[in-house]
Amino acid sequence: MDYNAPNPNSWPVKLVTRIGKSLRSNKAFREETIRSNEAAATARRQRAAEKHALRYRWGRQSTDSRSTQDEVNELGERDCSVFSQASTMVNNKDNTEMLHRLAHYGSFDSLVDQVLVTKLKDPLFDASDPNALVVVNLLAELHARQFAALPETILNEKLGSSPLAELNEPQHRHQKIALLHRINKDHPRQLLCFPCAKFHVRSSPGKESLKADYVANPLFTCPNTRSMYLPRMRLTHGRELPYSFVHLAVRGHVHSSAHGIQPSALERRWKCKDSSWSHRTRYMVHNGRLLVRVVSQIYAQPSMEMTETSQRHLLYDREEYMPFFSVCAHWKDGELMRLCKCALSHIPAPPVSYLQQLKKAPKINYAAANPNFIVRGCEECQPARRCPGCPTEYLIEVQMVEDKSDPVRQFKHAIVVTRWSDLGDGSSPYTSPEWTAIQGIEPGEGKEAYQSFSHVGRRAVGGIFESRISGTVPGQRLVSLNPKNKKMGEEGHGWY
Numbered sequence: 001m002d003y004n005a006p007n008p009n010s011w012p013v014k015l016v017t018r019i020g021k022s023l024r025s026n027k028a029f030r031e032e033t034i035r036s037n038e039a040a041a042t043a044r045r046q047r048a049a050e051k052h053a054l055r056y057r058w059g060r061q062s063t064d065s066r067s068t069q070d071e072v073n074e075l076g077e078r079d080c081s082v083f084s085q086a087s088t089m090v091n092n093k094d095n096t097e098m099l100h101r102l103a104h105y106g107s108f109d110s111l112v113d114q115v116l117v118t119k120l121k122d123p124l125f126d127a128s129d130p131n132a133l134v135v136v137n138l139l140a141e142l143h144a145r146q147f148a149a150l151p152e153t154i155l156n157e158k159l160g161s162s163p164l165a166e167l168n169e170p171q172h173r174h175q176k177i178a179l180l181h182r183i184n185k186d187h188p189r190q191l192l193c194f195p196c197a198k199f200h201v202r203s204s205p206g207k208e209s210l211k212a213d214y215v216a217n218p219l220f221t222c223p224n225t226r227s228m229y230l231p232r233m234r235l236t237h238g239r240e241l242p243y244s245f246v247h248l249a250v251r252g253h254v255h256s257s258a259h260g261i262q263p264s265a266l267e268r269r270w271k272c273k274d275s276s277w278s279h280r281t282r283y284m285v286h287n288g289r290l291l292v293r294v295v296s297q298i299y300a301q302p303s304m305e306m307t308e309t310s311q312r313h314l315l316y317d318r319e320e321y322m323p324f325f326s327v328c329a330h331w332k333d334g335e336l337m338r339l340c341k342c343a344l345s346h347i348p349a350p351p352v353s354y355l356q357q358l359k360k361a362p363k364i365n366y367a368a369a370n371p372n373f374i375v376r377g378c379e380e381c382q383p384a385r386r387c388p389g390c391p392t393e394y395l396i397e398v399q400m401v402e403d404k405s406d407p408v409r410q411f412k413h414a415i416v417v418t419r420w421s422d423l424g425d426g427s428s429p430y431t432s433p434e435w436t437a438i439q440g441i442e443p444g445e446g447k448e449a450y451q452s453f454s455h456v457g458r459r460a461v462g463g464i465f466e467s468r469i470s471g472t473v474p475g476q477r478l479v480s481l482n483p484k485n486k487k488m489g490e491e492g493h494g495w496y
Contacts, residue, residue: 009435056336081098122255149324173197184251188258191220192247194429195228207255209265210245212238219244225441231429233438235294236279237272237317237324243429247291250426253285263290272318277324284469289434290423291465297416298424299403311341324419330389340415342381343396347413373400375413390437391452392423393462420462 006013043240052112163384176197183190190199200220204207218225245266252260264406270279277298280482284291298314300306308315315337316324320331348371354364376382376400384395403412424434436443437450 005452035325040466071301088311116263120298122444172429174428177430184259184433185255188256191244193222194221194231194243194247196222196224200422206261208245208248208261208265210241210268212270214240214242233423233435234326234480235281236296236326237274237277239270239279239321241292242249244437245428246423247284248433250285252289254288273325275324279325283306284465286464286468289425292419292423293462293465293469294326294419295416296418296420297399297401297414298324299412300344300347300398300415303345303347304349306344309346314344315340326419328387328390328392328419328421328438330387331350331392331394336385337382339385339394339396340417343377343415345377346377346381347398348375350409372412373411375399384460386456388452389440391434391456391461392438393420393460394418395462396466418462420460420465422456422461427490 075253082105100331111408141356166172167179177194180192180197180199187199187206189202191202192198193200193445200222201244202220203325208219209217215225215230232240233243235241236410245261248260249263249266250260252262264284267281269278269280277296279294279296282293300314301310316326317324323337327336351367352365352368352373357364357368377396377398384393386393397416398413399416400411401414403410406412421438422434422446423438424432426432429435433443433450433455437452443449
């Protein structure tokens with residue numbers, strides 16, 4: 001028995017208990033109490049309004065003293081009395097719109113409001129008419145046919161050859177390529193050669209195939225092929241993507257199959273000849289731009305068995321000191337390689353049986369005998385990363401993959417590096433913002449540097465690709481790294 005506890009039957013305890021019950025009563029939160037309080041508050045406001053009107057001698061024009069907002073249903077309709085005057089049916093002026101316009105005064109919204117208020121219209125075009133665009137398109141086609149029907153002598157006489165001569169100047173090379181790109185649709189059996197800034201006849205229309213030695217398998221016959229640099233992008237170690245295939249894939253998707261090839265014709269799977277890395281690519285066209293996904297993976301040893309030197313030999317090529325997997329010009333070293341090494345440090349050791357542990361020391365470690373082989377990474381290497389200088393994103397994972405060539409350890413850990421990139425619209429390798437940013441080329445005079453967070457926006461390139469593409473998302477099934485496995489090669493997408 002606790003002698004320090006208060007007596008519940010004493011009058012101070014009863015007094016405190018009764019006061020506490022009255023202060024903590026839930027009566028004020030009941031529905032009938034809230035309704036009565038609201039009715040009382042409404043009556044007080046009504047009396048205050050009448051007293052204020054009587055004091056300042058404000059008169060009513062109608063015997064109907066109800067507010068304009070009384071008896072308003074959920075549709076915004078108000079039931080008006082038939083005996084009231086017409087003035088009661090007119091709502092008071094709402095100043096909300098005026099306050100909203102004052103908040104946006106002097107901004108871009110005020111210019112939009114000005115156009116909407118004044119209703120500025122082109123005398124020859126009314127945007128409010130749904131059939132206006134049809135008429136404009138018909139007129140454009142009519143004018144194009146009339147212009148094409150003009151004799152060549154009249155065109156030469158009126159226009160002359162000076163504009164074409166200026167386009168042939170070296171300083172106007174980009175303008176010439178832009179002009180030729182606009183007439184791509186009219187030349188399906190020809191392909192634009194960007195180094196020459198000319199159209200060349202395609203060698204095998206519709207049957208173009210991306211080869212490892214694309215110089216020996218050209219898309220067209222060009223006299224300057226071996227004497228100038230062909231625009232291309234590094235995919236992985238020893239594999240490159242010529243820009244002509246980007247242009248060809250976008251043409252085939254935007255115009256027709258006669259103008260180019262499908263993006264799926266560029267997909268490949270191959271094993272690196274100088275390392276144990278395995279790569280696979282996939283392409284798609286979204287909003288007139290070619291997107292690519294490159295997935296590279298290799299078996300990795302447990303972190304306790306790897307040193308810094310072995311990690312560098314696993315990730316880097318010792319001749320060019322470039323990563324074996326696909327990287328952009330900004331992330332070929334530095335942050336990306338640090339994340340890869342962090343992911344390798346999470347690979348657990350193989351299980352050690354109780355008998356092997358007892359041979360080393362008279363104690364047993366349950367975690368060593370049953371390790372968790374699912375590697376989730378940490379806060380540094382787990383999330384996907386975006387390059388701030390180009391439309392490229394990376395995802396580094398450690399997955400369990402199957403190795404059928406090893407009968408002892410059939411399942412092993414592998415580091416998987418996935419890259420998503422936006423290669424642009426295929427208009428020009430010299431002026432395309434996405435392509436030049438990926439290549440690390442400085443923009444021309446008067447152009448700002450590419451900022452991926454402002455150009456790409458909130459939606460990631462990888463999110464767009466994975467939501468639109470059909471097939472398996474990386475990380476959803478086990479993929480064998482053995483090149484002898486025939487299941488790796490799909491129809492039309494075999495090994496190099």
